[in-house]
Amino acid sequence: MLIHPKTHFQPYTHASGGWGSAKSVMQILWREQALIKAPVALLKQNKPDGFACVSCAWAKPGRPHALEFCENGAKATAWELTSMKTDPAFFAAHTLSELRDWPDYALEQQGRLTHPLRYDPQSDRYRETSWDEAYQAIGVQLKAMEPDSVVFYASGRASLETSFMYQLFARAYGTNNLPDSSNMCHESTSVGLQESIGVPVGTVTLDDFEHTDCLFFFGQNVGSNSPRMLHQLQDVRRRDVPIITFNPLRERGLERFVNPQSPSEMLTPESTLISTQYHQVAIGGDTAAITGIAKALLEMDDCATERGTPAVLDYDFIATHTEGFEAFTTYVRDCTWAQLEHKSGLTRGALEAAATVYASSQRVMFVYGMGLTQHRHGVANVQMLVNLMLMRGNIGKPGAGICPVRGHSNVQGQRTVGITEDPKKVPADLIERHFGFKVPAQKGLCTVDACEGILQGQVRGFIGLGGNFLRAIPDTSRMEPAWQGLELNVQVATKLNRTHLLPARNMWLLPCLGRIEIDRQKGVAQTYTTEDSTGCIHGWHGSAEPVGPQVRAEASIVAGLAMAALAPGNRIDWQAWSDDYSTVRTAIGTIYPQIFHDMETRMAEPGGFHRPIAAAQREWLTPTGKAQFITPVTLAEDDDVNLAEPARDVLQLMTLRSNDQFNTTIYGYDDRFRGVSGTREVIFMHCNDIVRLGFKVGEQVLLTTAIEPEVKRQVGPFEIIAYDIPEGCAAAYYPECNPLVPLWHHAERSKVPAAKSVPVRLSSAGG
Ligand SMILES: Nc1nc2c(c(=O)[nH]1)N[C@H]1C(S)=C(S)[C@@H](COP(=O)(O)OP(=O)(O)OC[C@H]3O[C@@H](n4cnc5c(=O)[nH]c(N)nc54)[C@H](O)[C@@H]3O)O[C@H]1N2
Numbered sequence: 001m002l003i004h005p006k007t008h009f010q011p012y013t014h015a016s017g018g019w020g021s022a023k024s025v026m027q028i029l030w031r032e033q034a035l036i037k038a039p040v041a042l043l044k045q046n047k048p049d050g051f052a053c054v055s056c057a058w059a060k061p062g063r064p065h066a067l068e069f070c071e072n073g074a075k076a077t078a079w080e081l082t083s084m085k086t087d088p089a090f091f092a093a094h095t096l097s098e099l100r101d102w103p104d105y106a107l108e109q110q111g112r113l114t115h116p117l118r119y120d121p122q123s124d125r126y127r128e129t130s131w132d133e134a135y136q137a138i139g140v141q142l143k144a145m146e147p148d149s150v151v152f153y154a155s156g157r158a159s160l161e162t163s164f165m166y167q168l169f170a171r172a173y174g175t176n177n178l179p180d181s182s183n184m185c186h187e188s189t190s191v192g193l194q195e196s197i198g199v200p201v202g203t204v205t206l207d208d209f210e211h212t213d214c215l216f217f218f219g220q221n222v223g224s225n226s227p228r229m230l231h232q233l234q235d236v237r238r239r240d241v242p243i244i245t246f247n248p249l250r251e252r253g254l255e256r257f258v259n260p261q262s263p264s265e266m267l268t269p270e271s272t273l274i275s276t277q278y279h280q281v282a283i284g285g286d287t288a289a290i291t292g293i294a295k296a297l298l299e300m301d302d303c304a305t306e307r308g309t310p311a312v313l314d315y316d317f318i319a320t321h322t323e324g325f326e327a328f329t330t331y332v333r334d335c336t337w338a339q340l341e342h343k344s345g346l347t348r349g350a351l352e353a354a355a356t357v358y359a360s361s362q363r364v365m366f367v368y369g370m371g372l373t374q375h376r377h378g379v380a381n382v383q384m385l386v387n388l389m390l391m392r393g394n395i396g397k398p399g400a401g402i403c404p405v406r407g408h409s410n411v412q413g414q415r416t417v418g419i420t421e422d423p424k425k426v427p428a429d430l431i432e433r434h435f436g437f438k439v440p441a442q443k444g445l446c447t448v449d450a451c452e453g454i455l456q457g458q459v460r461g462f463i464g465l466g467g468n469f470l471r472a473i474p475d476t477s478r479m480e481p482a483w484q485g486l487e488l489n490v491q492v493a494t495k496l497n498r499t500h501l502l503p504a505r506n507m508w509l510l511p512c513l514g515r516i517e518i519d520r521q522k523g524v525a526q527t528y529t530t531e532d533s534t535g536c537i538h539g540w541h542g543s544a545e546p547v548g549p550q551v552r553a554e555a556s557i558v559a560g561l562a563m564a565a566l567a568p569g570n571r572i573d574w575q576a577w578s579d580d581y582s583t584v585r586t587a588i589g590t591i592y593p594q595i596f597h598d599m600e601t602r603m604a605e606p607g608g609f610h611r612p613i614a615a616a617q618r619e620w621l622t623p624t625g626k627a628q629f630i631t632p633v634t635l636a637e638d639d640d641v642n643l644a645e646p647a648r649d650v651l652q653l654m655t656l657r658s659n660d661q662f663n664t665t666i667y668g669y670d671d672r673f674r675g676v677s678g679t680r681e682v683i684f685m686h687c688n689d690i691v692r693l694g695f696k697v698g699e700q701v702l703l704t705t706a707i708e709p710e711v712k713r714q715v716g717p718f719e720i721i722a723y724d725i726p727e728g729c730a731a732a733y734y735p736e737c738n739p740l741v742p743l744w745h746h747a748e749r750s751k752v753p754a755a756k757s758v759p760v761r762l763s764s765a766g767g
């Protein structure tokens, strides 16, 4: 279907941002034929009188820059405001079996969904239907199903208002089956931080960047995935604040940056050095690396005691605020440097260098992303980072704290308003009192559990509020056939994707407004709210005309489904809620008064308002009221591989995003910063591994999962690229590699798929 442009690999030597970024934005505006609507919208992006970017969840400043968007935010806007459409004529022309052969890129490239559609098995096509038909038929089906056999998935974009309605819908229907994209993303953070410091979210705000005197960066690719943060990093670097990075790859955005919105920078060879130390840690080597830094700190502290100089550790903080210090330090002292060097792939000297800067800084921030969370020991990685912070009291003071960089633009907020499979995390009594129904007591299914339920046939129905579930989850080749046994599949989406193409027995595809579009209810443009990575809540409204008259707002679709599916008896006025979102906000304020009181006025303040975060005030909402040092159980990142002596022909594969995608949405085939153009079917390897394993640069290889050999998990052919990556490690793109990730290969306790460490073997695709 799609002819790939010519494949090309050439290392990228420019800074991130700069002219490359400006050119890339123009290309996508042109291609999406969005040159008329998008530039106007871009001026409103992340502005107090505008809309929240649909790309990442990075914080939006109260005093925005003239253009408060980045290359990838602009791509996301163009993607949503495209003038191309997938209307009923498109679906009349193509069967689903035909569309299943199209690549992800080509599917979304066709444009926006414009009409409610129902799958017709006879013709294997989607056919236009009416909203009434869809609601009524789905309602009848849901009423006939066992509530716990239905899953209500959310992808992390829907507003606080829609999300609040959605979780109430699921619970009033009778289930806590509310998995969301966070289950594949920062759930390791939510589990880890809750235990360590008593809150499930980060503790920093944008102001902290102005006070910090050192930043540590673990496994987060700022240049591609949260580029607006580069402004804060550039400011920090102008104050000469050191940035210490741990990442197996030398990511361009973590090396150098040219602000594409600064004429003086664009016209001169100036660029800002971002990382002052860059440590290419082995995949999964972070716990060992942090243990090494902790060990170096303890050794420095011992020296200080001997010499009678000031202590390196903050003993006052440790004594007043923490528990578990003794056990933790015993563990760290018992680890040998040889072990730590071996597991981290870094030298003692490198770890001591990081420790030296840490020890001489008074206010340190710790930023991290999927490089820590998507591992078998993802929770332990996060907790190890906290241990390091606690050693010097780097939490609960200006300029210090922990900063998990969230993914989807409202993924953190969805949790705040009740999208979680765990009923203990919602105020069940308040919900019962105000809405007249009981929150089901039985714990629901998270994403991995939902997949298991689908495989085993216990999950019979699936409602998707956005996202591309089948493409985002692991074990694609096992999940796709099982998915087709579903009784009911309802997808609310803006664009066509692969999850919409594998038919369940009854299937509807319901088109919704994107959040850049003006959402008018009863003639009044509605305001909506989101929460960003720093716990800041803002009000927004759309700026562009909707793509078509048939497309409905997500809140209105949730209300339509709820009214059709719920038996009478609860006290929710769904119609009133979907007619006027301020009434939903009042309800949110009633159920979560501490966070959302007076929401209507507070959300309109420039910069929004912050939810209270106890740990940031040194109040620890843990069972004992103290912050916890939590000793890791093992230094090995992946027990499946490392416990035994790892086989020499097995590489540890991380699955990554390119600079030209948003999750499963592929904008194009170029990964400018990594120097790849024209293809995504590549594997990045160390040149020594290529030679050692008997391959050649440019050779086509198949990748096979090296654990659980009785199940064949394979992708390829992929072209080998020689790359600056630690030996024994490899990288390739998500979602192409998802068939390689076994469903059970997930983080302990958080169940986040271990997408950053998949043991693989390579074989020549030539046979
Ligand atoms: N443009 C764009 N923006 C996005 C997204 C997108 O797809 N495109 N996705 C959004 C979403 S949902 C999310 S969750 C975020 C994701 O943003 P990130 O958290 O940056 O996720 P990844 O792109 O998967 O990259 C993870 C980084 O971790 C590194 N890494 C991998 N394994 C390890 C390891 O073991 N240790 C260390 N220290 N580093 C490691 C990789 O080299 C890579 O630089 O971005 C959000 N923003």
Ligand SMILES: Nc1nc2c(c(=O)[nH]1)N[C@H]1C(S)=C(S)[C@@H](COP(=O)(O)OP(=O)(O)OC[C@H]3O[C@@H](n4cnc5c(=O)[nH]c(N)nc54)[C@H](O)[C@@H]3O)O[C@H]1N2
Binding pocket: 108, 155, 156, 157, 181, 182, 184, 185, 186, 370, 374, 407, 408, 465, 466, 467, 468, 469, 472, 473, 492, 493, 494, 495, 496, 497, 512, 513, 514, 515, 554, 655, 656, 657, 662, 663, 664, 665, 734, 735, 737, 738, 741, 755
């Ligand atoms: N191997 C591997 N797997 C991974 C990851 C990885 O790094 N490696 N990352 C994981 C992570 S961090 C995440 S967050 C998940 C992402 O998983 P998902 O959130 O499920 O996937 P997305 O690709 O973000 O979803 C894209 C689709 O959302 C729909 N959409 C876009 N905007 C809107 C909107 O405004 N409303 C509605 N209703 N629909 C909309 C469009 O139809 C689009 O096709 O993937 C996970 N899977």
Ligand SMILES: [Mo]
Binding pocket: 181, 184, 185, 186, 406, 407, 408
């Ligand atoms: Mo994510």
